[in-house]
Amino acid sequence: MADVLVIGAGPAGLAAARAARTQGALVTLLDAADDVGGQYWRHLPDNRSSERERVLHHGWAAFTELRRALDRDDHCRVLRSAQVWAIEETDAARRKEAPPAQQASEGELRRTTVHILVGPADGAARERLTLKPDAIVVATGAHDRTLPFPGWELPGVFTAGAAQALAKGERVAVGERVVVAGAGPFLLPVAASLVQTGSAVVGVYEASRSRTLASGWLPRPWLLARAGKKGVELAGYVVRQVRHRIPYRTGTAVVRAHGTDRVTAVTIASVDEQWRPVRGTERRVAADAVCVSHAFTPRLELALAAGCELDDAGFVAVDADQRTSVRDVYAAGEITGIGGVELALAEGTIAGHCAAGGSATDDVLRRPLRARSIYQEFAQRMHAAHSVRPGWTGWLTDDTVVCRCEEVNCGALRAAAAATESSSLRSLKLSTRAGLGICQGRICGRTVEKLLADAGPHGRLRDDARFDRRPIAFPLRLGELATDDQ
Amino acid sequence: MPPRSVPPADDPIRPDPSSAVHVTVDGVSRTGRAGQTIAGILLTSGELSWRRTSQKNAPRGVFCGIGVCFDCVVTVNGQRDVRACQRRAADGDVVDTQHDALPAHPADPTSRLSADGGGGDG
Known part of the structure; x- marks a missing residue:
């Protein structure tokens, strides 16, 4: 019986665990949070029960059933509050097509070792756990x-x-008058969640212009019709928007937040096709909370620690089986490309099935394979309509903080x-300390890479240093390392 | 207005009655609902920020809300750098806010000692 470890218990990880069990594997499913569900099904803890929590979610019944x-299931171990802090790969594991002789004598050698801490977040006395599974599905x-x-x-902000x-997990409203801004369809469910906490959403400001949105979403509409369920979900948000009369403005962005010790207002400006702010269009809007997201950053540290290669867009590269460049390591969900819950569920199912010894050509995968192709197409539209355009740097000022931890400004x-004529990320980090703070560049990393590439002679980075490479995947206490039980 | 809890009577999810959790923050007792994170308790007791940054002494509270940015870190029961948005409050938790002065410059060994509240190692 194969022993499959699934890291991350959001939609992709849950689907992978179920598929691996169906295929007959022993499964360990773990998540750093204290319950499964991920950010998509982020929910109230057990001691906050309610009659109708489902009204905050899509697919709630399917989630709770799963x-x-x-x-x-006695053959599925679910580890909650479990933080993977390191993955050690072996040389043999790195080679996808190991020579047959090596495959025969695999044993311990080909296994990847996963180091885990189980206990309250950032706690001091967490239990240490080491696993050596036959296969891993990374769904972080x-x-x-x-x-x-x-x-x-x-x-x-x-x-x-x-x-x-905060809305789904604690029933906390972040403010009374709230501005939602950035880009992408995710802004709509966020606005809907805010309305359900009783906040007034002043407006949803989408940076992409209507023409960009149309050219991304509208071509070949017969293909979009295949993604029926997703279309219904989005339509639901639009209906809710209208009912609550929330203005949805395209081609606009928050270009400044005002206040001394807290935000009191924002400046909204029109932006062009490239997201460059248009001079003279600024207007001030009072708000006591501002919620801004322009895109998503994949949580790559564990996949990179396992040795997985990335594709050109900076996501984990996978084949038709959802297998990464590393033998016996599979990946599913947003780390392989931002695509939403339906794509994550389909990829998770395929990854779990294949990690447990199956193949993408197996008949039982017919539906998830079809779903994957439909929602990949959907994801491409989303990317065409909403992806970050380069002109946004036009709203930066010299004193705009870029690295929040070390407070390095633009x-x-x-x-x-400019001074070092360097387009080396490593030297820029060392000379400015950008990205060297406690978040390890998780928040500013991609922005620092972009600003540096813009400053360089060829518009790209000189070295292949990346913020996503972190030998210790997550900060932990030295004491936790030192209490060696060997 | 600071963040607030959704009043149970107005909440569309129709919550069952929940119990309270009591913690102290910088010596002041605070009450939240069982299952709340420390960040949730701080936010709903009127605090939008509880940390000061090292370089600019700027206020910070919750930013990412999902354990990535570390803006919200506090000391819990003497343990530093706990992400308030990730840690569920337990009854009796002693929470201290953190204001971390910069380490002293090697040429000026006294600067750390004179820094206001430096360390907050509580």
Whole structure:
């Protein structure tokens, strides 16, 4: 019986665990949060029961059913509050097509070792656990990418994901008058969640212009019709928008947040096709909370620690079986490309099935394979309509904070890049400290890479250093390392 | 207005009654609902920010809300750098806010000692 470890229990990981069990594997499903569901099904804890929590979610009944089935299954171990902090690969594991002789004598050698801490978040006395599974499915998801703008570090400015997590996970409203801004269809469910907490949403400001949205979403509409369920979900949000009369403005962006110790207002401006702010269009809007997300950043550290290669877009590269460049390591969900819940479920099912010894040509995968192709097409439309355009740097000022941890501003970064004539990320980090703070460049990494590439002679980075490469995937206490039980 | 909890009577999910959780924050007792994170309790007790940054002494609270940005870190029961948005409050938790002064410059060994509240190692 194959022993499959699934890292991350959002939609992709849950689907992978179920498929691996169906295929007969022993499964360990783990998540850093204290319950499964991921950010998509982020929900209230057990001691906050309610009659109708489902009204906050899509697919809630399917989720709770799946959770119950996995929890009751003796051959599926579900580890909650489990943080993977390192993955050690072996040389043999790196080679996808190992020579037959090596395959025969695989044993311990070909296995990847996964180091885990189980216990309360950032706690001191967590239990240490080491696993050596036959196969791994990495389904670590993504987090919001918020592009910096002057004042974004003020209290009261949140990522859209934070507003969503507080609304769904705690029933906390982030403010009374809330601005939602950035790009992408995710802004709509966030606005809907805010309305359900009783906040007034002043407006949803989408940076992409109507023409870009139309050219992304509208061509070949007969293909879009295949994605029926997703279309219904989005239509639901639009109906809710209209009912609550929330203005949805395209081609606009928050270009500045105002306030001293907290946000009190924002400046909204029109932006052109390339997201460059248009002079003279600025207007001030009062708000006590601002929720901004422009894109998503895949959580790659564990996939990279396992040795997985990335594709040109910076996501984990996978084949038809959802297999990565590393033998016996599979990936599914947002780390292989931002595509939403339906795509994550389909990819998770395929990954779990194949990790447990199956193949993408197996008959039982007919439906998930078809779903994957439909929602990949859907994801391409989303990308064409909403992806970050380069002109956004036009709203940066010299004193805009870029690295929030080390408080490195845009002027300092640009000056360092110019002074050293360097397009080496490593040297820029060391000379400015950008990205070296406690978040390890998770928030500013992609932005620093972009600003540096813009400053360089060829518009790209010189070295292949990346923020996503972190030998210790997550900060942990030295004491936890030191209590060696060997 | 600071963030607030949705009043149970107005909540479309029709919540069952929930119990309270009591913690202290910088010595002041605070009450939240069982299952809330420390960030949730801070936010709904009127605090939008609870950390000061090292370089600019700027206020910070919750930003990402999902454990990625580390803006919200606090000291819990003497343990530093706990992400308030990720840690569920337990009854009796002693929470201290963190204001981390910069480490002293090697040429000026006294600067750290004179820094206001430096360390907050509580």
